[in-house]
Amino acid sequence: MSQRAARRRPYGGISIVAVLMMFAAGSSVSPEAGMTFLPQATTFTALGGVARDTAPLSEGTGVVVHPVGDRPVHARPGGPPVAVLPSLQLGNPTWVPVVQTKPGWLKVLLPSRPNRATGWISGAGGGLRVARTPYLVRVERAARRLTVYRSGRAIGRWTVGVGAPKTPTPLGRTFVLALLRGQGESGSTVMPTGTHSATLDSYGGGPGTVAFHGWPDKSVFGRAVSHGCIRAPDSALEALSRVPLGTVVIITR
Amino acid sequence: MGLSRHLVGAAALAIAAASTLVSAAASASQASTDSPSTAHVLSANGPVHINPIPKVESPQGQAARRVALGSHEDQLITATGLLATADESRSEASAAHIRTLEKRITADAIKSTCAGGEGVTTLAGARIGDRPIEANPAPNTTIPVDLGKAGTASVTLNKQVRGADGRLNVTGMAVTVPVSEGKSQTVDVASVACGGTGEDASSIDQSADNGDHGDNGAHEDGSAVDRAQDGDAIKPADVSDVVRRDKVEEAAPAPVPAEVDLPVAG
Numbered sequence: 001m002s003q004r005a006a007r008r009r010p011y012g013g014i015s016i017v018a019v020l021m022m023f024a025a026g027s028s029v030s031p032e033a034g035m036t037f038l039p040q041a042t043t044f045t046a047l048g049g050v051a052r053d054t055a056p057l058s059e060g061t062g063v064v065v066h067p068v069g070d071r072p073v074h075a076r077p078g079g080p081p082v083a084v085l086p087s088l089q090l091g092n093p094t095w096v097p098v099v100q101t102k103p104g105w106l107k108v109l110l111p112s113r114p115n116r117a118t119g120w121i122s123g124a125g126g127g128l129r130v131a132r133t134p135y136l137v138r139v140e141r142a143a144r145r146l147t148v149y150r151s152g153r154a155i156g157r158w159t160v161g162v163g164a165p166k167t168p169t170p171l172g173r174t175f176v177l178a179l180l181r182g183q184g185e186s187g188s189t190v191m192p193t194g195t196h197s198a199t200l201d202s203y204g205g206g207p208g209t210v211a212f213h214g215w216p217d218k219s220v221f222g223r224a225v226s227h228g229c230i231r232a233p234d235s236a237l238e239a240l241s242r243v244p245l246g247t248v249v250i251i252t253r
Numbered sequence: 254m255g256l257s258r259h260l261v262g263a264a265a266l267a268i269a270a271a272s273t274l275v276s277a278a279a280s281a282s283q284a285s286t287d288s289p290s291t292a293h294v295l296s297a298n299g300p301v302h303i304n305p306i307p308k309v310e311s312p313q314g315q316a317a318r319r320v321a322l323g324s325h326e327d328q329l330i331t332a333t334g335l336l337a338t339a340d341e342s343r344s345e346a347s348a349a350h351i352r353t354l355e356k357r358i359t360a361d362a363i364k365s366t367c368a369g370g371e372g373v374t375t376l377a378g379a380r381i382g383d384r385p386i387e388a389n390p391a392p393n394t395t396i397p398v399d400l401g402k403a404g405t406a407s408v409t410l411n412k413q414v415r416g417a418d419g420r421l422n423v424t425g426m427a428v429t430v431p432v433s434e435g436k437s438q439t440v441d442v443a444s445v446a447c448g449g450t451g452e453d454a455s456s457i458d459q460s461a462d463n464g465d466h467g468d469n470g471a472h473e474d475g476s477a478v479d480r481a482q483d484g485d486a487i488k489p490a491d492v493s494d495v496v497r498r499d500k501v502e503e504a505a506p507a508p509v510p511a512e513v514d515l516p517v518a519g
Contacts, residue, residue, distance in 0.1 A: 091511025206516030
């Protein structure tokens with residue numbers, strides 16, 4: 001044990017949070033010039049200059065990544081940054097799926113518009129937490145079916161409500177973005193995804209985020225009636241609430 | 254609250270014997286191929302740095318037990334009853350009366366144990382903000398903490414990371430506060446490690462920090478680290494390489510519901 005370390009008071013008399021704020025303020029001096037003015041990659045933003053997911057039906061790598069601090073997002077490896085992926089959003093740590101790698105770089109799905117937006121983040125220099133999720137979520141629109149897989153095996157299958165013909169649930173690969181308690185029209189758990197309604201720019205004051213949530217009237221399950229969200233029974237939401245953030249969701253016809 | 258009582262009692266002992274290191278029961282040994290068990294109670298990296306304290310490591314290849322006691326107080330964290338023990342197969346670290354981030358995070362006691370390749374964290378009277386925390390959180394349970402203009406801290410409870418050689422690192426509570434681009438302040442409480450052969454020189458730790466490894470060095474940016482193939486030098490890992498080689502070992506944490514209102518597409 002180090003007595004010297006135990007007695008150390010490097011910022012005695014100053015609030016530690018104030019000290020951390022002081023360091024945070026210094027973050028505007030970024031090694032990547034202009035990053036301060038870049039849009040954040042969140043469910044509330046639309047990003048320009050980002051590539052679309054080229055494998056929207058692929059399960060990906062099963063790896064999810066969490067930036068410990070704000071992380072620059074690039075349209076291509078080594079290119080200029082086009083956005084910043086924040087460490088936290090919607091009160092949850094940001095975890096995004098890794099769908100491709102190149103030496104020193106990770107291609108991830110982003111939670112912003114346009115749908116199926118992707119970006120590259122540097123894999124070097126630290127500041128990333130990587131983990132593996134054994135889960136995969138599939139939504140089949142025509143069959144009105146939600147299936148949760150763990151390690152390749154279906155662990156639950158439910159009949160759900162999907163988007164109405166004029167407000168369809170968007171197709172392709174997205175991911176579980178957050179877990180919110182007691183929200184939504186049913187007061188149920190809400191799990192926003194990284195995709196958005198393609199026909200509604202906003203809904204209810206929000207950015208049109210597509211989410212899994214419950215519904216008080218069970219007759220909606222099995223029908224195409226929503227504004228794009230997936231209305232699911234309580235048992236499905238209970239299973240989904242154990243799925244790690246960043247887990248891939250594949251929505252097919 | 255048996256654990257709490259136990260540790261509060263240990264606290265008094267620790268204060269009386271702060272900074273002592275007791276090498277106990279160095280009994281006859283049998284050779285062991287496992288890496289030594291290690292334990293330390295507090296460490297921090299970033300603007301505020303705390304070397305791992307108190308820190309113990311079982312003597313490799315010997316059936317012996319080492320115990321270290323201590324207490325700590327500074328502007329970042331206060332804790333008493335710091336107790337770290339390790340023998341050839343088991344390590345344990347615990348603390349009492351923990352207060353950090355200006356009491357936004359408090360606990361009567363935190364204890365982590367690593368034995369037989371399995372890890373357990375037990376909390377007593379723990380609160381994050383206004384929220385009470387269950388006694389035995391699932392591995393890698395992550396909870397955000399709002400710091401106002403300073404941003405949002407991330408608290409991982411029962412953080413468990415298994416290295417490529419099978420070695421398990423368990424940290425009872427790991428706090429990360431982003432402070433600048435790619436940098437962070439970290440605080441780890443009750444860190445233990447056990448198991449593993451130590452034979453895989455490319456052993457990789459994908460965790461957000463590496464306080465669990467004690468002497469492996471400070472990592473102020475919360476980086477993953479990679480033990481270099483050619484010696485003791487530690488360099489930041491290229492995470493893309495970890496993914497490409499399918500060496501990601503950490504299990505993604507179960508989500509924790511947030512009280513946030515987001516109108517969704519209905």
